[in-house]
Amino acid sequence: MSETPQPAGRDTTGRGLSRRDFVNASLLSFLAGLTGCSLPRDDAYTLESFVQDNFRRMSEDELKAVLQRMERNYSAEYGKPVSVAADPPLPNTKFAMALDLSRCVGCRRCAYACVQENNQSRDPQIQWIKVFEMDKPEGKDFNEVDFENGKMDYEAEEVPREGKFYFPIACQQCEDSFCEKVCPVGATWKEPDGIVVIDYNWCIGCRYCIAACPYQARRFNWAAPNLPADEMNPQTHYLGNRPRPKGVVEKCTFCIHRVRKGLDPRCVEICPTGARAFGNLLDPESAIRRILDTKPVYVVKKHLNTQPKFFYYFS
Amino acid sequence: MNVRWPYTGLAAGLTVLAAVLAGVLVFGNPPRPAEVPGVIPSPLPPDPFDFSDLSDTEPLPQVEFGGRNVPMIPPKRLTKYVPCMSCHFKIPPKKVKRELQFEHTRHSRKLKHGGELIWCYHCHDAINQDKLRLADGSLIEYGQSHLQCGQCHGQKYMDWRWGVHGKRIGGWFGGYKLVSCVRCHNPHWPAFQPVEPLPRPGIPHQQKSEPAGKDESAP
Numbered sequence: 001m002s003e004t005p006q007p008a009g010r011d012t013t014g015r016g017l018s019r020r021d022f023v024n025a026s027l028l029s030f031l032a033g034l035t036g037c038s039l040p041r042d043d044a045y046t047l048e049s050f051v052q053d054n055f056r057r058m059s060e061d062e063l064k065a066v067l068q069r070m071e072r073n074y075s076a077e078y079g080k081p082v083s084v085a086a087d088p089p090l091p092n093t094k095f096a097m098a099l100d101l102s103r104c105v106g107c108r109r110c111a112y113a114c115v116q117e118n119n120q121s122r123d124p125q126i127q128w129i130k131v132f133e134m135d136k137p138e139g140k141d142f143n144e145v146d147f148e149n150g151k152m153d154y155e156a157e158e159v160p161r162e163g164k165f166y167f168p169i170a171c172q173q174c175e176d177s178f179c180e181k182v183c184p185v186g187a188t189w190k191e192p193d194g195i196v197v198i199d200y201n202w203c204i205g206c207r208y209c210i211a212a213c214p215y216q217a218r219r220f221n222w223a224a225p226n227l228p229a230d231e232m233n234p235q236t237h238y239l240g241n242r243p244r245p246k247g248v249v250e251k252c253t254f255c256i257h258r259v260r261k262g263l264d265p266r267c268v269e270i271c272p273t274g275a276r277a278f279g280n281l282l283d284p285e286s287a288i289r290r291i292l293d294t295k296p297v298y299v300v301k302k303h304l305n306t307q308p309k310f311f312y313y314f315s
Numbered sequence: 316m317n318v319r320w321p322y323t324g325l326a327a328g329l330t331v332l333a334a335v336l337a338g339v340l341v342f343g344n345p346p347r348p349a350e351v352p353g354v355i356p357s358p359l360p361p362d363p364f365d366f367s368d369l370s371d372t373e374p375l376p377q378v379e380f381g382g383r384n385v386p387m388i389p390p391k392r393l394t395k396y397v398p399c400m401s402c403h404f405k406i407p408p409k410k411v412k413r414e415l416q417f418e419h420t421r422h423s424r425k426l427k428h429g430g431e432l433i434w435c436y437h438c439h440d441a442i443n444q445d446k447l448r449l450a451d452g453s454l455i456e457y458g459q460s461h462l463q464c465g466q467c468h469g470q471k472y473m474d475w476r477w478g479v480h481g482k483r484i485g486g487w488f489g490g491y492k493l494v495s496c497v498r499c500h501n502p503h504w505p506a507f508q509p510v511e512p513l514p515r516p517g518i519p520h521q522q523k524s525e526p527a528g529k530d531e532s533a534p
Binding site: 019022023026027030105106107108109111112113116125127130152153154155156157158159160259262263264268269270271272273274276277278279280286287290291294295315 | 322326329330332333334359360362363364474477478479480481482483486487488489491499507509510511512513514515516517
């Protein structure tokens, strides 16, 4: 292209740099970028990841190639075989969780089990589940609970403490989710089984969803997540617990890689008192339906009409 | 009319792309250090629920209710002091409620069940101490102790059979398993003992640690 005859008057840009040099330099820098001399071994910074489509628009072949690429890159990064699944939602399912506040002892095992299971960053520390300690209300009326003075940084020799109760909260998986509405690029959406998910490769990190979420359930990766290779959980899901890059939002997905295989979420499994229950809302025989039918269940901030699929009750 | 250089658009596009890529590659992400020690430990104590004593070949006992059969993980088999009658055949039962003496403390340290109301022979049979005794006088095996609990704790018993109360095992799909009451609750002191909580979450500005692995551009 440099041999193209050009009129002399258009040769310079007026800044002392000829256009030919400018184009050559930019092409060279582009090619130098492509060779990847300073590329970290991180899937999010590959060229294929850069031009990848939204998860919902990908064809099966594209998705397969993306999953294979991710498995290859994650395996190289963490030094062990990592599987990235994209299990589709099961038919006739609508997941929900219920939590018995009378039985929660505030031991925070769910929060740490979640970190291990879902590959959250250890430092800076990201935890999806927050456990608040609050004063017990006089009666058993949920509406009298003083949420504003709940403390999540309580330290105690032993829990539960007298006169306190404990309130774990994570993503409420709203039917009418504000986070989905405000996302300017469509990187977060509600799956047919009711789980609100994020395509980490499509997220631009604008954090509108964090501002919109009334439950403060979303976390932002301010720095590159620090995930020790030996603690990394190699069973991952594209929309769930695969390692996140810097600058994207993440949140609870009901352990999407587990529940779509028929397992309980990790927090449900680890809970030493069995305070959490998980199940399919569309199955009338399930424990979660039994709770909704027989217990006075509450949802948090019901006046917002987000219709959470996370229910609290006192037994 | 001058002849236009035909690649202006292409060059402009490539320039923009190159600038974006160069920005991403140079400033976007510093290479991660090979090994960063976990600064914030995630100590997770072992699961207190130990089902290793169950045999794989033996089928689980079933709990029947409402036309359903739900498998139940039976109570742990006691290895000490069983059968009870090997000692108790020579000790006449004293049905009077009293302060427990030393020989009773070897069975259960304290009896903290139901306040002052409950006494040994509300549950244990006084004559045949290898059995439990229901309120209607019928004798049951120790493996069926959930029937005994259900006599007083009817609401909890109902919840338990539906899978609402109790430890969750086996996933949400395709049926659930019940866990016998006494696997979690000591029948002589059924309240859960207090546990030590795991450390509180770090406050972001207190998480400054070794500079290794920290991203300088992070606020």
